[in-house]
Every structure is written in C-alpha cells, then in structure tokens.
Amino acid sequence: MSKQNRWYLFIWFAGIIFLCQAFAQDFQTRALGNADLVLTHWENRLDLYTFSRNPAFLIQSEKRDWIVLSASESFDKGDFKRYYDPESKLDLNFRAEGVKILSEKEAFWGKVNYSILKRYSIPYAIELHPYADDPLVMADTTIGNFSYDGPQVNVQYQYQLVKWLGVGLEVFYEIGQGIKDRFTRPRIIHRDFAAKIGSSVQLKDNLVLGGYFDYRILQDQTEIKRSTIDGRDPFVLRYRSENVYRLQTGTFDRYVSLDRYIFNLALHHRNVSGTFNQVARFDYKYFYQSTFDETAYRIPDSDWYASVFDGWYQMRWQSAENRRVFGVRLGGRYLSSFSQHPTLAILITDRTVTTLQGEAGIAFRFRMLKPLMVALQGGYAHTSDHYNDYQSQVFRELTLQGLTLNTGLDLALDPIHSILLGVELGNRTREKYSPRYLPDYNLGRFTLGLLEKRARYHLELYFEYFKRKAVDNGQSYHGWQVALYTKIWK
Amino acid sequence: MKKLVWLFVVLVFLGIGIFCTPEKPVVTDAKVKRTFVVYDTTGLYDPTDTTKLTPVANAKIILNSKDYVKKYVYYTDDSGRVNIDNILASTYEVNVTYAIGPGLMLVAGQVMEFYDFHEEVDTLLLTAVSPAPLVINEIYYCGPKNNIFFFFDQYIELFNRTDSVIYLDGMILGRIRSSKEIRPIKDTLSYVQNVFAYKFPGNPGEKNWPIYPGQYIVIASDAYDHSKTLSNAINLENADFEFYNQYSGDYDNPDVPNLTNLIPSKRADFLISVVSDGVVLGDGTSWELVTLATEYGTSDYINLPIETIIDGVEYKSGTTRPKDLTYRIDAGYTGVRVTRYSGKSVERINPYMDTNNSTVDFHILDHPTPGYKEE
Known part of the structure; x- marks a missing residue:
C-alpha cells in the first residue's frame, strides 16, 4: 500500500470512528428491537442507577472504569406530520462518556455530548418544540430551515458515607443556539442547567431505597430581527392559546424561563442470587414557566404551571442459567397544567393528561452451534387528554391508544461477533382531532446491529430504518439512523 | 432507627414539594360581560327629545383588542343597549358610530379595560361629527x-x-x-x-x-x-x-x-x-x-x-x-x-x-x- 493510500485509509478510519461516536444510547438494546424488559446485557441492567438515574447508586451499579465513544447520524422526512413539524430532519450526535471508580467509597461519571440538529422547511414555528405541554407558541409567516447545535456536559459524583448510606451529586449544563435562515431570522440561545442531589439507603441486604431532588433552570432567548436583506418585515404571531395571538413586527427579544423541580423516591429489591430484580419509582415534578420580553423594562407574556406524578414498577426474572427471562413493566403518568394571564389571575388554558402503560416480555436463549437469543415484548398504552382552552373557546377530551410489539434476535456468530436484529411494530389511534397528535398510524421499525465483544472493548455498528404510515391516506414519514458505538474497559 | 428518620425526612421533603404548588385561578378567560347603553347628546337623533339624552338604536359598536388580533362588532337594540358576553379579557379601543345622514355622524370612542367578570353597565355618549368634505x-x-x-x-x-x-x-x-x-x-x-x-x-x-x-x-x-x-x-x-x-x-x-x-x-x-x-x-x-x-x-x-x-x-x-x-x-x-x-x-x-x-x-x-x- 502506498503512503498516500495509507493516509487515506487512516482518514477514513478516523472519520468513521468519530462519526460513530454519536448518540450514546444503549445501541445493543435498540438493535434488539427495544425489547428492553428481557435483555440482560450490562447496559440494560435493572437497578436504581439505570431505572431512576440516582447518582447515589453509582458505586453499587458500576464495577469497572470504562469510556464510551459514539457517533450517530439520522435523517427522516415525509408528509405525514403535524402543522408545525418540519418536512425533514437531520441529526448528528457525538458523545464521550466514562466512569471512574475513585475508591471504594467514591465514583465519578461524566459525559460530553455535542449535537447538530437540522430542521428543514419548518412551517412558521420559531421554537424547537412547538408541541410541548405549554400552550405558548411563537410563529412567524415564513417557511424556513432551522439549524441547532451545542454541547452538553453532565457529571456525577458519589460518596458512600457509611455502608448503608450513600450520597450523590449530578450537574448538567447545556448551551446551544438555533438559527432560522429566513426572516424574521430568529436566533434562539438555549441555556440549561440542572443540579441533582441524591441519596441511597441499604435498608436490608437486598433492599435499597433511594431518592433525589433535582432542580433545573432552562432559558431560551429568542432574538427577532428586522429584515436587512430582502427589505421585508415578516410578522411574528405570539399565541397565548390555540387561536388567539398578538401580532408583532420589528426587533425584540423574547425569553422563556422554565424552572423544574423533581422529587424522586425509588425502591430496588433483588433476591439473593440476583435472578429476580424489581424496582419501583415515584416522581413528583413541578414546572413553572414564565415568558417575557426584555426591553428597557420587562413585559410579561404568560405564565404556565404543571405538576406531574410518575409512578413505575418494573421486574425481571431470569432462570438460573439465563435461559429464560421474563419481564413486566407497569406505570402511569398524570400531568396537570394550566396557563394564566401574565398580570391577572385569569385562567387561559388548563390540561390534564393521564397515561397508563403496561408491558410484558419474554426471552429465550437457545444453546445451538451458534447460540441464539430471541426476545419478544408487547405493550399497551392508553392516554386520555382533557384540554380546556378558555381563551380560544376550544375544549377537547380525547383518548389515544398505542400497541407495540418488539422482537429481537441475537445470533452469536462466534464467541466474539454477534448479529443483532430487531423488528418493532406498532399502532397508534387517536379518538378525536387534536392538532397536538398525529392521526391514526402504523409504525414499523427495523434495526440491525453488528457487535464485536472483546474483553477490553465492545464495538457496535448500528443501523435503523423506520416508517410511520397514516391509516386513512397514503401519507408517510420515514427515516434511517446509523451509529458506531465503542465501549472500552480499563 | 436512623434509616427510618432518613425516610421520614425524604417523605416530608416530597410532601412540601407537592403541597406548595400554586393554586389555579378560578376565573377563566373569555367570560367578560358588559352592557353598553348608547345615548345621543346632540339632539340630532331625535330632535323631539328636549333632554338631549336619547338612547340610540342600531348604533354600531366596534371593540378592537389592544392585546390580541381580535375584533368584535355589535349593534344596539331599540333601547340603545347591547349586552356583550364572553369576550376576551383585554384592553379595548371602543368605537361607536351612528350615521344621521349624508355628511353627519354621531361618534364616541375611548379606550376601556375589560378585566372585570361581573355584570357592569357602561354609558357611551355620542357627539356629532361632520364627515370631512x-x-x-x-x-x-x-x-x-x-x-x-x-x-x-x-x-x-x-x-x-x-x-x-x-x-x-x-x-x-x-x-x-x-x-x-x-x-x-x-x-x-x-x-x-x-x-x-x-x-x-x-x-x-x-x-x-x-x-x-x-x-x-x-x-x-x-x-x-x-x-x-x-x-x-x-x-x-x-x-x-x-x-x-x-x-x-x-x-x-x-x-x-x-x-x-x-x-x-x-x-x-x-x-x-x-x-x-x-x-x-x-x-x-x-x-x-x-x-x-x-x-x-x-x-x-x-x-x-x-x-x-x-x-x-x-x-x-x-x-x-x-x-x-x-x-x-x-x-x-x-x-x-x-x-x-x-x-x-x-x-x-x-x-x-x-x-x-x-x-x-x-x-x-x-x-x-x-x-x-x-x-
């Protein structure tokens, strides 16, 4: 091989490695059709750390130092979308993550993530999540492309005070910006900070109680500019409810400031042999969002409040040699929110959303010449959404239902290499019209993973294709994702 | 015992979080009520009325919200009254017009804040303007x-x-x-x-x-x-x-x-x-x-x-x-x-x-x- 060819090969390899350090999720679970209830690999273990992200359980959960590098790219497009949704999306994500066991009492976890999000042909919406729970939407009169990018940094530290009591801290920071390429040329500066303090208590040998308090403050500053290129002043429509808006032109800065508080309590129980694990979690979340314009003085727009109760239970049973695995997850979420006039105690909207969900799965491991694992998981979710928009005089009460079937197949080609296949089929139904939800559709997702497992590292190449197709007409939305994931142990 | 104390502290903390959330307002938007009575103060509407305070029927009332893109149009009844119901809480420009004939019009206008949800009656007094030649x-x-x-x-x-x-x-x-x-x-x-x-x-x-x-x-x-x-x-x-x-x-x-x-x-x-x-x-x-x-x-x-x-x-x-x-x-x-x-x-x-x-x-x-x- 010539020197030049070796150089090209190096660049190609370095590029692939870099590109594939993207979305650092558990790609092994995803490659197996997201049948997470019954998959028993290390990244999908069931404990307080993975189930409720309690930093005070880091030492109990992680036994070795490791780092993960991953990169992913995804692209999707289609005409089956909601009013404000973009026609297509391109996401790039790069991640580095690692755990360091500092001593018998101390552990550290850190993650750096960088995302580049492209949203093409967004109709009017001037925010990344126009269908978030709050009713405020800012829109203009142009269709354009949005580009978002920014880093996230996340660190955790645990200190085990005594054998039965540990405390943990987590800090999260994200800064990013979004820019639309058409006038009003909004520029969104996104700042997000969260701090979490947690604790875990070993009540009995196999029973752990954990809890944490998490505070997050998020601020989105949106700068709207006058036209300087094509000589026009597009309008900004500032919705306080579904159909009632203010009309604005010119240059201004809008701020959305969100405070979130989470109170978490979780319990983990396992049997002596570790073949039976069960966890339960209860979260209370409280959100307060204020929106205002910052000029010579502050002009309030509207306030939004939400309370969320989350309760989840999950169990996993494994046979003695892990030949069979059985898992169940039950849970629910209740959201109650309202928005009110910025200066007067006048209710503009209120909304309650109740979600109940149940899933069960089973996996079999066959000891053949080439060992094979087959996982099957099914779930049902029921959501009722009760929305009262007093300002626009829109009142909606509807239910949503979803059925999902996840299948995964893990075929070991040899002790080191495996092929992972997954198929996810789903169906979503919407009882009545609501702009917030897509009409009835069927979902299909196919995943493929090529996994190399060595003693010191795991390397996985992941591919996914999905399609959502409307039941009533031929509209569809489809996309793909490719990722490379490396985990290296010390 | 220590573990129970710890558990108690956590539960108290959780309880404080749940019960310290703000109350939802009981008054909802788009429920403002108002009654307008429109009077002519010029004597042009009914020259026989010597009081010069005559209720004007079929006067046009336009409410233009200063906060939202929202406009309401009403007409007074035979007693010069109009009952307005279920409008947005907002500040409005209130404009009243009544055409006496070609070249002569009764008008009134003012900015009013409608944030009160109780039944209230406002009197609007019309004055005469001659539309510009x-x-x-x-x-x-x-x-x-x-x-x-x-x-x-x-x-x-x-x-x-x-x-x-x-x-x-x-x-x-x-x-x-x-x-x-x-x-x-x-x-x-x-x-x-x-x-x-x-x-x-x-x-x-x-x-x-x-x-x-x-x-x-x-x-x-x-x-x-x-x-x-x-x-x-x-x-x-x-x-x-x-x-x-x-x-x-x-x-x-x-x-x-x-x-x-x-x-x-x-x-x-x-x-x-x-x-x-x-x-x-x-x-x-x-x-x-x-x-x-x-x-x-x-x-x-x-x-x-x-x-x-x-x-x-x-x-x-x-x-x-x-x-x-x-x-x-x-x-x-x-x-x-x-x-x-x-x-x-x-x-x-x-x-x-x-x-x-x-x-x-x-x-x-x-x-x-x-x-x-x-x-």
Missing part, C-alpha cells in the same frame, strides 16, 4: 418591493366627496408627532402636534387651486418618475402637487405646483414612516409654530387646532404599537399587516364613507392606485 383617500407609504431601502415614491391622495368645488388654497398636510411625551395626553390636547407641516399654495379663502366633486388629487413626496431609479417604483411626474422643502436642496419638478415647508429648521423632505405614522389635513386657517425641549434637544413643531383639521388617518403595521393620533380625528388605525417595502397601499373602502375610524373605513391594496380608485 375632503378626505384623505389613500396613503402609499411602505415603498415598492426592493432590497435597497427605497421608499421615496410615497404619496398621499385626497378626494372631494361632496357635490361642490373645494379650494385647496392654504390647506396644510402634516405628519403627526409620535413620542412618549405626547402620547398619554394626546386625547386631551386642543391641537394635533406635527413634526412636518407643508402648506398648499395660496391662502385660506382664496380660490386658485380647486378640487372638483369626485376628483382625486395626488400629492407626491417628489413628482418624479421613480421607475427610473427602481423599475417597480411609481412614476409620479404627473402628480397634481409635490412636497417641496424650500429650505434645502429638495428635488423640484417645475411642472408640478408645490406644498412648501412651514418649519424653517426642518431640512428634510416630507417623508412618512414606512411602518407606522399618521397624516392630518388642516384647513390652514390657524396653526402655530412651537419650539419644545425634548430629551434629544429642542425641536420645532406645528400645532394644528383640532377644529381646523378636516381629516386624519393613522396607520401601523402591528397591533402592539401604541396609537398616536387622537380618536377625535381617527378612532382607529389602518395598515395592520402592511410590512415595509411590500408595495402595498392603504385606501378607503368607499371614498364616500368616512366614520372617522380608519380601522373600518380603510382596506389594504396589493399595489398603489395614484389618482384613481381600483374597481
């Missing part, structure tokens, strides 16, 4: 579609809506002053203050510059063929009049008569904002040049007494901009959604209609129509 029929201000900030082909169009000849001699066209100093008191002043004021040739009472019944008159910023500068700009070289600042090197078309500047310290041509402004037409019988100290230094203005103003029109592109022209001249505003350099124009829907409220009298044209009315 000469009206500002069209204002083209935003400039043609362009990316070089060109807006110099602005013009104002007048229309004689009577059946007799009117003479323009000595009349004054003014661009109103828009500032935070004058805005709060504009409805209490006996004059309209102008940053620019240009006078037609001649003096009031003279009869040299006629405008005939049904005739349109175009007054250009500069009577020039602007299409020579920008292909989609307007050719105004045949305008009827042009604004000419005799104190500067302003362009002057020798074939077009001039309106001349009344404020010697102003060296700029008569140009109006491409977004938001107001224009008034005075009969020229009275005006005063005043020098005022502002936060930017001293400046000269022309005060036109209210009683000398024949017509006035305010325009603004967005509903969030404050109103600058007193409701006694124009109870509303036109131009909402007309953006800079969009090539659009605002014109009277019907040149014979003048309710002193440009919100209802005007509409937006996709292109200017100098000297004619688009069919």
Whole structure:
C-alpha cells in the first residue's frame, strides 16, 4: 500500500470512528428491537442507577472504569406530520462518556455530548418544540430551515458515607443556539442547567431505597430581527392559546424561563442470587414557566404551571442459567397544567393528561452451534387528554391508544461477533382531532446491529430504518439512523 | 432507627414539594360581560327629545383588542343597549358610530379595560361629527418591493366627496408627532402636534387651486418618475402637487405646483414612516409654530387646532404599537399587516364613507392606485 493510500485509509478510519461516536444510547438494546424488559446485557441492567438515574447508586451499579465513544447520524422526512413539524430532519450526535471508580467509597461519571440538529422547511414555528405541554407558541409567516447545535456536559459524583448510606451529586449544563435562515431570522440561545442531589439507603441486604431532588433552570432567548436583506418585515404571531395571538413586527427579544423541580423516591429489591430484580419509582415534578420580553423594562407574556406524578414498577426474572427471562413493566403518568394571564389571575388554558402503560416480555436463549437469543415484548398504552382552552373557546377530551410489539434476535456468530436484529411494530389511534397528535398510524421499525465483544472493548455498528404510515391516506414519514458505538474497559 | 428518620425526612421533603404548588385561578378567560347603553347628546337623533339624552338604536359598536388580533362588532337594540358576553379579557379601543345622514355622524370612542367578570353597565355618549368634505383617500407609504431601502415614491391622495368645488388654497398636510411625551395626553390636547407641516399654495379663502366633486388629487413626496431609479417604483411626474422643502436642496419638478415647508429648521423632505405614522389635513386657517425641549434637544413643531383639521388617518403595521393620533380625528388605525417595502397601499373602502375610524373605513391594496380608485 502506498503512503498516500495509507493516509487515506487512516482518514477514513478516523472519520468513521468519530462519526460513530454519536448518540450514546444503549445501541445493543435498540438493535434488539427495544425489547428492553428481557435483555440482560450490562447496559440494560435493572437497578436504581439505570431505572431512576440516582447518582447515589453509582458505586453499587458500576464495577469497572470504562469510556464510551459514539457517533450517530439520522435523517427522516415525509408528509405525514403535524402543522408545525418540519418536512425533514437531520441529526448528528457525538458523545464521550466514562466512569471512574475513585475508591471504594467514591465514583465519578461524566459525559460530553455535542449535537447538530437540522430542521428543514419548518412551517412558521420559531421554537424547537412547538408541541410541548405549554400552550405558548411563537410563529412567524415564513417557511424556513432551522439549524441547532451545542454541547452538553453532565457529571456525577458519589460518596458512600457509611455502608448503608450513600450520597450523590449530578450537574448538567447545556448551551446551544438555533438559527432560522429566513426572516424574521430568529436566533434562539438555549441555556440549561440542572443540579441533582441524591441519596441511597441499604435498608436490608437486598433492599435499597433511594431518592433525589433535582432542580433545573432552562432559558431560551429568542432574538427577532428586522429584515436587512430582502427589505421585508415578516410578522411574528405570539399565541397565548390555540387561536388567539398578538401580532408583532420589528426587533425584540423574547425569553422563556422554565424552572423544574423533581422529587424522586425509588425502591430496588433483588433476591439473593440476583435472578429476580424489581424496582419501583415515584416522581413528583413541578414546572413553572414564565415568558417575557426584555426591553428597557420587562413585559410579561404568560405564565404556565404543571405538576406531574410518575409512578413505575418494573421486574425481571431470569432462570438460573439465563435461559429464560421474563419481564413486566407497569406505570402511569398524570400531568396537570394550566396557563394564566401574565398580570391577572385569569385562567387561559388548563390540561390534564393521564397515561397508563403496561408491558410484558419474554426471552429465550437457545444453546445451538451458534447460540441464539430471541426476545419478544408487547405493550399497551392508553392516554386520555382533557384540554380546556378558555381563551380560544376550544375544549377537547380525547383518548389515544398505542400497541407495540418488539422482537429481537441475537445470533452469536462466534464467541466474539454477534448479529443483532430487531423488528418493532406498532399502532397508534387517536379518538378525536387534536392538532397536538398525529392521526391514526402504523409504525414499523427495523434495526440491525453488528457487535464485536472483546474483553477490553465492545464495538457496535448500528443501523435503523423506520416508517410511520397514516391509516386513512397514503401519507408517510420515514427515516434511517446509523451509529458506531465503542465501549472500552480499563 | 436512623434509616427510618432518613425516610421520614425524604417523605416530608416530597410532601412540601407537592403541597406548595400554586393554586389555579378560578376565573377563566373569555367570560367578560358588559352592557353598553348608547345615548345621543346632540339632539340630532331625535330632535323631539328636549333632554338631549336619547338612547340610540342600531348604533354600531366596534371593540378592537389592544392585546390580541381580535375584533368584535355589535349593534344596539331599540333601547340603545347591547349586552356583550364572553369576550376576551383585554384592553379595548371602543368605537361607536351612528350615521344621521349624508355628511353627519354621531361618534364616541375611548379606550376601556375589560378585566372585570361581573355584570357592569357602561354609558357611551355620542357627539356629532361632520364627515370631512375632503378626505384623505389613500396613503402609499411602505415603498415598492426592493432590497435597497427605497421608499421615496410615497404619496398621499385626497378626494372631494361632496357635490361642490373645494379650494385647496392654504390647506396644510402634516405628519403627526409620535413620542412618549405626547402620547398619554394626546386625547386631551386642543391641537394635533406635527413634526412636518407643508402648506398648499395660496391662502385660506382664496380660490386658485380647486378640487372638483369626485376628483382625486395626488400629492407626491417628489413628482418624479421613480421607475427610473427602481423599475417597480411609481412614476409620479404627473402628480397634481409635490412636497417641496424650500429650505434645502429638495428635488423640484417645475411642472408640478408645490406644498412648501412651514418649519424653517426642518431640512428634510416630507417623508412618512414606512411602518407606522399618521397624516392630518388642516384647513390652514390657524396653526402655530412651537419650539419644545425634548430629551434629544429642542425641536420645532406645528400645532394644528383640532377644529381646523378636516381629516386624519393613522396607520401601523402591528397591533402592539401604541396609537398616536387622537380618536377625535381617527378612532382607529389602518395598515395592520402592511410590512415595509411590500408595495402595498392603504385606501378607503368607499371614498364616500368616512366614520372617522380608519380601522373600518380603510382596506389594504396589493399595489398603489395614484389618482384613481381600483374597481
């Protein structure tokens, strides 16, 4: 091989490695059709750390130092979308993550993530999540492309005070910006900070109680500019409810400031042999969002409040040699929110959303010449959404239902290499019209993973294709994702 | 025991979080109720009523929200009452009109805050206005579609809506002053203050510059063929009049008569904002040049007494901009959604209609129509 060819090969390899350090999720679970209830690999273990992200359980959960590098790219497009949704999306994500066991009492976890999000042909919406729970939407009169990018940094530290009591801290920071390429040329500066303090208590040998308090403050500053290129002043429509808006032109800065508080309590129980694990979690979340314009003085727009109760239970049973695995997850979420006039105690909207969900799965491991694992998981979710928009005089009460079937197949080609296949089929139904939800559709997702497992590292190449197709007409939305994931142990 | 204490502390902490959330308001929006009773105070509605406080049936009430893009229109019943229900909590510009006959109208207008959800009764007292014989029929201000900030082909169009000849001699066209100093008191002043004021040739009472019944008159910023500068700009070289600042090197078309500047310290041509402004037409019988100290230094203005103003029109592109022209001249505003350099124009829907409220009298044209009315 010539020197030049070796150089090209190096660049190609370095590029692939870099590109594939993207979305650092558990790609092994995803490659197996997201049948997470019954998959028993290390990244999908069931404990307080993975189930409720309690930093005070880091030492109990992680036994070795490791780092993960991953990169992913995804692209999707289609005409089956909601009013404000973009026609297509391109996401790039790069991640580095690692755990360091500092001593018998101390552990550290850190993650750096960088995302580049492209949203093409967004109709009017001037925010990344126009269908978030709050009713405020800012829109203009142009269709354009949005580009978002920014880093996230996340660190955790645990200190085990005594054998039965540990405390943990987590800090999260994200800064990013979004820019639309058409006038009003909004520029969104996104700042997000969260701090979490947690604790875990070993009540009995196999029973752990954990809890944490998490505070997050998020601020989105949106700068709207006058036209300087094509000589026009597009309008900004500032919705306080579904159909009632203010009309604005010119240059201004809008701020959305969100405070979130989470109170978490979780319990983990396992049997002596570790073949039976069960966890339960209860979260209370409280959100307060204020929106205002910052000029010579502050002009309030509207306030939004939400309370969320989350309760989840999950169990996993494994046979003695892990030949069979059985898992169940039950849970629910209740959201109650309202928005009110910025200066007067006048209710503009209120909304309650109740979600109940149940899933069960089973996996079999066959000891053949080439060992094979087959996982099957099914779930049902029921959501009722009760929305009262007093300002626009829109009142909606509807239910949503979803059925999902996840299948995964893990075929070991040899002790080191495996092929992972997954198929996810789903169906979503919407009882009545609501702009917030897509009409009835069927979902299909196919995943493929090529996994190399060595003693010191795991390397996985992941591919996914999905399609959502409307039941009533031929509209569809489809996309793909490719990722490379490396985990290296010390 | 220690573990139980710890558990107790956590549960108390959780409880505090849950029970310290704010209460939801019990009053919901869009439930405001109001009753208006409209009275005529002039005796014109019912000359037989010597009390001069007569309930007016079929008076038109327009509520324009100052917070939202929302307008409500109501008509009074035979007892002069109208019950308004389920409207948004907001501040509204309330305009009432009742046409007595051609050339005479009863009007009332004020800004009212509707945030109270209890049944309340408001009395609106109508006063008489004579719709202007000469009206500002069209204002083209935003400039043609362009990316070089060109807006110099602005013009104002007048229309004689009577059946007799009117003479323009000595009349004054003014661009109103828009500032935070004058805005709060504009409805209490006996004059309209102008940053620019240009006078037609001649003096009031003279009869040299006629405008005939049904005739349109175009007054250009500069009577020039602007299409020579920008292909989609307007050719105004045949305008009827042009604004000419005799104190500067302003362009002057020798074939077009001039309106001349009344404020010697102003060296700029008569140009109006491409977004938001107001224009008034005075009969020229009275005006005063005043020098005022502002936060930017001293400046000269022309005060036109209210009683000398024949017509006035305010325009603004967005509903969030404050109103600058007193409701006694124009109870509303036109131009909402007309953006800079969009090539659009605002014109009277019907040149014979003048309710002193440009919100209802005007509409937006996709292109200017100098000297004619688009069919």
